[in-house]
Amino acid sequence: QKEVEQDPGPLSVPEGAIVSLNCTYSNSAFQYFMWYRQYSRKGPELLMYTYSSGNKEDGRFTAQVDKSSKYISLFIRDSQPSDSATYLCAMRNTGFQKLVFGTGTRLLVSP
Amino acid sequence: GAVVSQHPSWVICKSGTSVKIECRSLDFQATTMFWYRQFPKQSLMLMATSNEGSKATYEQGVEKDKFLINHASLTLSTLTVTSAHPEDSSFYICSASFLREAGYTFGSGTRLTVV
Numbered sequence: 281q282k283e284v285e286q287d288p289g290p291l292s293v294p295e296g297a298i299v300s301l302n303c304t305y306s307n308s309a310f311q312y313f314m315w316y317r318q319y320s321r322k323g324p325e326l327l328m329y330t331y332s333s334g335n336k337e338d339g340r341f342t343a344q345v346d347k348s349s350k351y352i353s354l355f356i357r358d359s360q361p362s363d364s365a366t367y368l369c370a371m372r373n374t375g376f377q378k379l380v381f382g383t384g385t386r387l388l389v390s391p
Numbered sequence: 392g393a394v395v396s397q398h399p400s401w402v403i404c405k406s407g408t409s410v411k412i413e414c415r416s417l418d419f420q421a422t423t424m425f426w427y428r429q430f431p432k433q434s435l436m437l438m439a440t441s442n443e444g445s446k447a448t449y450e451q452g453v454e455k456d457k458f459l460i461n462h463a464s465l466t467l468s469t470l471t472v473t474s475a476h477p478e479d480s481s482f483y484i485c486s487a488s489f490l491r492e493a494g495y496t497f498g499s500g501t502r503l504t505v506v
Contacts, residue, residue: 312494314494322500323500326497379495
């Protein structure tokens, strides 16, 4: 079993839809949780990071962490074609710097 | 925000030659930098972790003599692919962490093609 599980997709939605992206994990020691967006042939771009459980909102993006269920989510409201990319979840322990990534979910937003 | 500059963005080299990739933190001091390799449609694979002024820590299965990492200053780390072969062709990405941030910043990546 992988430490972090993420559905690879692709996930296809129409423009304006609400998108839900999720990851599950097995290591209860993870404390920092991140979402990255990666366009083809580019490096990942940090979208959101959260420490421990809770919600965090930034514009059209909302990140949720449920440590009791070992489940994290990223919601994208009013999705746009420019949101079409691969979304990677990542997490790490407190004080231990190596990130553990999910496989990434490919999102396609059609006009 | 924090910016990590990676160069070159793409490089083509002949088999048997060496290639150096640079990763610079532009507006912060990076105590730790990470080097990843990414195959098409796959996630990032951590190759090594480098701390300024000390030897890099390589992940299991990564040849340290082939992938030389140098982190001579708090703003620069380099990855040298020595005696490159076609199977080394890949997308290489660096990432940097700085003390107070939990989210790491990535460079734009280098596409290496060995012919």
